[in-house]
Amino acid sequence: MTELISVAEADARIAAIVQLAPAIKCPLSKAAGRVLREDVLADRPLPPFDRVMMDGYAIRYKAIAECGGEFQICGQTFAGEATGKLGAASNAAMEIMTGAPLPLGADTIVPYEDTERNGDVLKLLASDEVELGEFIHRLGSDFAAKSKLVGAGSLLGPVEMGVAASCGYTEVLVSPRPRITVVGTGDELVAVDQTPLPHQIRASNATTLESALALAKYHVGDIDHWPDDAVHGRERLRVVLSRSDVVVIAGAVSKGQRDWIPTALDEVAECIFHGVYQRPGKPMGVWLTSDGRVIFALPGNPVSALVGLHRYVLPYLRQREGGAPKSVPHVSLGQAVSFAPPLTWFLSVRLESDRLAFPMPVNNSGDYARLCGTDGFIELSADCSEWTAGFEAPFYRWSS
Amino acid sequence: MTELISVAEADARIAAIVQLAPAIKCPLSKAAGRVLREDVLADRPLPPFDRVMMDGYAIRYKAIAECGGEFQICGQTFAGEATGKLGAASNAAMEIMTGAPLPLGADTIVPYEDTERNGDVLKLLASDEVELGEFIHRLGSDFAAKSKLVGAGSLLGPVEMGVAASCGYTEVLVSPRPRITVVGTGDELVAVDQTPLPHQIRASNATTLESALALAKYHVGDIDHWPDDAVHGRERLRVVLSRSDVVVIAGAVSKGQRDWIPTALDEVAECIFHGVYQRPGKPMGVWLTSDGRVIFALPGNPVSALVGLHRYVLPYLRQREGGAPKSVPHVSLGQAVSFAPPLTWFLSVRLESDRLAFPMPVNNSGDYARLCGTDGFIELSADCSEWTAGFEAPFYRWSS
Structure with a gap:
């Protein structure tokens, strides 16, 4: 790992490498x-025409006085019909429906409830209260x-x-969708349809990361699995990079004796950072190739990988498409928590009433089962170690 | 319309017709x-084995006293390797990595930081503090x-x-996904690639409803457009019903002279309700055929249609799949509002900080443009007419 950086610095460095693809x-x-x-x-x-806003009758306003509030009905216009024309007689009225175009010659609408009709004779019930231009939604007024x-x-x-x-x-x-490849690593992994030996586990990281991306509407073009074999792995890395805009790798990113990924990435790309003051996911890193491909290397611990995807990869993908950053909702801590290390803490929680977050810390057991029943995680800043109930924290949901 | 019912009664009647399809x-x-x-x-x-939780050494606890805290390192086990075996000598120790299986014969882990190593000789720095069984995540303990x-x-x-x-x-x-058809109606509609006359509009309801369904992960199999022609429309209705589990129709559902849909639906299906004390969307209705197909008839006003989809159709689809109802988040009114009619009011709002809702009422102008910039709508109950700033209301988002 290079020098560890803060979560805010990781965000800033990722934002700085965002390249907007041609539309x-x-x-x-x-x-x-x-x-x-x-x-x-x-x-x-x-609206594209003078639009009638009430079912009723279209008239000429100044005719109210001239004809003593009594009109002759000369037609009907429905919504979707061409603009009608009020008869030439001053006392002409046309029955009209909401959404219809105002008939030519008319300037005022009187709703049904303010009228009385006998055959084709229309009488206004309160001539004094009718106002010029009423109930007309004027062309272009929106x-x-x-x-x-x-x-x-x-x-x-x-x-x-x-x-x-x-x-x-x-x-x-x-914006074009990036071509995304998800990679799981590790000799201890067997395929989902295999029966693992006690010390082995089934490859589930790729399934999880692919699902999270798919549910966020990003298509994963390829899923790959790499062994803990730096030589073979480097070959696969070359192939994957040649056909991907974004690569998300889970595993082999720390500084253990078998963690070959960072060294291999350094050979083909620039390290933007490697190591963040956070838990889980401290050893994560980001690399950028000279032709603009971006590699997110997340720890193989399933919780770390999923947190890293939601906290960094999805926001990066949104920025890469030119979209405004998604606002991160806040939730209230349902109980006090404390966390001594000077690290940003991504704490898995269960939500009640969609607002109150109850901590459900998972032990670092390398499987997802403990996350079942959690809704996502909150982010608790590194510069604090005690949080009271009611504290408002940013919340990331596993799936929307 | 039949007798108008409340929003709660509409929810209850919809819930009562949910039929879970075979898995x-x-x-x-x-x-x-x-x-x-x-x-x-x-x-x-x-975990599937006794899993080591720290990088360090595996030892026999009782050997600490026997050998004065000095051990002989006899091997190494990585994560993903088969279970090793501690040498027979009481003072044997094995170097182990986090995630590795506990070597046979060992019962305690001492982390690196509590040891000192010289070649293959391991010395514990604080023998007194080591506890039996420490740092082992026991098989089956989760x-x-x-x-x-x-x-x-x-x-x-x-x-x-x-x-x-x-x-x-x-x-x-x-659960199988339902086959969904979306239908727009109206003689005033022209295709999106046509230039409408002033009194015409382009057919956009189907696009909107299809998008909202797609973004909620429901695939719309067919999109249809029906004229305001009850004879031709009835033929299309038969065809659409024959190949759909759920039909969502926008338009021609009120009691206007050209609103032929309710009568045609009554001929082929049972009316579950028609008319709800709500604005917008009062004339909406739901019908159920004898073979379990469900028709949602929403008003053609684009805002009513979209509100109806989010408020009734999407929750129905979730129930139909056997999923738990999605919890509806609440937001706070950013300013006081009042609404006199005894109707449930679905009020379009813009969110600030993802929690504070500012009313953005749309006029009933028959197009979506006024909804741009809104995030969704809140639901304000019919039994109240004044709401103060800070009131907490259920919130439905146009898209997540």
Whole structure:
């Protein structure tokens, strides 16, 4: 490990290596969840016509006085129909439905409940109270044509998708998804369909990391397993790097006698950092190749690997797509906790009422089973060692 | 509409028609985000062996007194190696790494920092302080073999996926995904790639609803558009029902002259309810066919449709898979609001600091543009009309 750095410094160094890939065109139907790289503009004023806001009748305001509040109904316009035209007679009225275009010649809407109808004769019940221009949602009053409705950098959620569709965007510019490879390491690993000997374990890190990425909508192109054999491992590293933008490795990153990964990474990439004042995950590191590929090397302890993915890899991937950083929700500690080491503590917790966090510390037993029943982890800063109940801490959820 | 019901009654009637589909087998690699329908059991004790918890030396405790705290180092065991054997001599010690199996014959671990080594001679620095059995994570002390690690009904997040992999589950029983069709209706709609006349709008509801479902990990098999033509529409309804488990329709559900959907649905399905004391979305309804297909008919107003999807359809889909209801987070009102009608009010809001909700009411303008910049909506109950700043309300996010 190089000199250990703080969590804040790790964040800063990762942010400094983010490279925004050139935007690509994407059919709108495939764009949900992607980061928009252009502004979505209104292609016409909104609303695009003088829109009626109540079911009722369209009239000429000044005719109220002229005809003593009595009108002749001369037609009907539904929503979705072309703009109608009020008869030339001053006392003409047209029945209209919410969402219909205001008939030409009309300037005021009187809702059903303020009228009385006999055949085609309409009588206003309170002529004095009718106001000029009432219940008309005017053309362009929400947005002028060419207004920016969704800005570049927005995440394309359902609202943004609907707006883009309504403005005629059949495709949009978005950030490309990185090609991601997840790698598990270790001679003690056997495949999931094998029966391990007592000292062996099944390879589960790759499954976990791949699932966490998939649930965050990132596709993992490849999953690889490397032995604790630096020669063979270096060959696999070359292959994986040649076809990945981002590589996430779990295991062999510390300074044990068999931890060959950092040395091998130093040969092909620049070390951005290796070692963070945190628990779990102290030996994690990040490397950057000269052609912009990024390698996250996480410890093989399953809890460390999963924490590292949520705390560093997912935020990096969001930044890499040009998206605004996701705001990290805060939760309240349900009981006091203390932690003496001068390390940032990522403490697994169970949430109650979605807000109150109860510590569920896991022992370092190398399996995930103790994490079942936890919802995620909170981050407790290195410059403190005692936290009272009610303390508000940033919370990272295992899956949303 | 039938007699209007409350939001709580709508929830209850929907819950009452949930039918759990028979579980299906799914390869573990495709199971992330699905609802588990079996218990995942430990296939062996956890940990599966007496596991060393510190880098250091394994010794016989009673030898400390016998040999004056001086030992002879006779080997080394790494994590992932088969269980070693301590030499027969009482003063034998074995160097061991964290995660390694405890050597046969040893019963106590002394960490590096409490020792001094000269060649193969090991000296304990504080013999008095060593305790029998220290730093050994005993076989089965976390979980016995056959323990339930993940219960049926759990959502398969990264932790659950990792646990299933480590227990050798190459496939798991999960709930099948429903076949979902989304339908937009209305003569005023034109396709996204068309240029609408002023009184027309592009069909965006289907895009929005499909995106919201996709981002919640539900695949929409088909998207359909129906005209305001009850005869042709009934034909399309038959086709869509024949190939869908769940149909979500937006539009033509009120009691306007062209709202043919409720009558057509009544002909082929039982009306569970039609009309809810809520705004927006009062005319929404739910129908159930005799063979268990469910139709959600939402108003065509885009905001009503999206609110209805999040408030009713997504929770229904989760229940239908046998998953626990998702807890609804609460947020605080950032300012006082009032709403006189005796209706539950779904109020669109913008969040600050992920907790403080500022109302962003949308006018009923029939497009999504005003929703841009909102994060979701809060639910304000019908039995109140004034809410003070700081009031805690359930919050539904447009996309997670």
